[in-house]
């Protein structure tokens with residue numbers, strides 16, 4: 001018997017992001033109409049990595065569109081640790097600031113981990129502080145990392161059943177792979193984390209009912225690695241230079257090759273990227289409510 005390829009449905013992150021941002025905008029307008037201040041987000045960026053600059057600008061634009069105040073801080077590439085530590089300390093004290101995000105990666109001379117640990121956990125909208133990671137491990141409320149939370153929100157929007165399913169997460173970063181594995185576990189998946197040292201990788205990924213690629217390798221996941229009917233989530237954002245100043249954005253999944261195999265698939269762009277920005281805004285509003293007791 002030949003297997004009939006399942007028809008593939010797109011998990012439209014851009015559409016859900018727009019819907020959620022519209023709801024957040026209304027929520028903020030209501031709070032402001034009741035006489036409360038606007039929520040505030042501070043994004044710290046060091047240096048001028050062009051990709052980071054685009055993301056930071058997108059985050060700031062989204063903030064303003066929703067009626068939030070953005071306290072962007074842009075530092076030169078040679079800024080020292082003490083200057084940044086002092087900047088975070090002052091944002092921790094600033095009553096108008098509900099969320100603090102340090103755009104990663106930081107230049108090599110800086111100790112990013114040490115810096116992240118100085119952020120007030122109540123303002124850690126990236127969910128990277130050990131207190132928030134600890135809450136996640138325990139299954140408690142707390143600020144959760146935006147990209148994995150965005151993946152979970154998108155799966156929930158399409159009512160996809162997770163209980164008892166095999167989930168394979170490719171990548172073990174603290175920003176995506178590890179927290180996402182914990183969130184899938186919380187939804188009763190049987191979770192495997194695979195990474196650059198994993199042996200017989202395709203044998204493992206072919207067991208996945210839910211396969212998430214978060215490794216930063218352009219079009220790494222090919223059709224032969226995917227179980228027929230799998231849900232495939234592409235977290236990768238890779239800019240391929242095409243020459244003549246042209247470039248295109250591709251994920252960690254070979255979209256055209258995998259689409260005939262998957263039942264659901266996220267596109268790049270328009271998939272998890274816009275969800276990440278949206279969950280950052282949602283985390284900032286959650287932190288604001290918590291801080292104001294609303």
Ligand SMILES: Nc1nc(=O)c2c([nH]1)NC[C@@H]1CN(c3ccc(C(=O)N[C@@H](CCC(=O)O)C(=O)O)cc3)C=[N+]21
Pocket residue numbers: 054055058101102103104105126146147237249268269270271272273274276277
């Ligand atoms: N502390 C920290 N937290 C982060 O969450 C964080 C970070 N550092 N450093 C860099 C990565 C990357 N990232 C993206 C966010 C949105 C899009 C996004 O909106 N992408 C659009 C397309 C954007 C484009 O056209 O370039 C899309 O996929 O449709 C992409 C990537 C957050 N990151």
Ligand SMILES: [Mg+2]
Pocket residue numbers: 171172173195196215
């Ligand atoms: Mg890795």
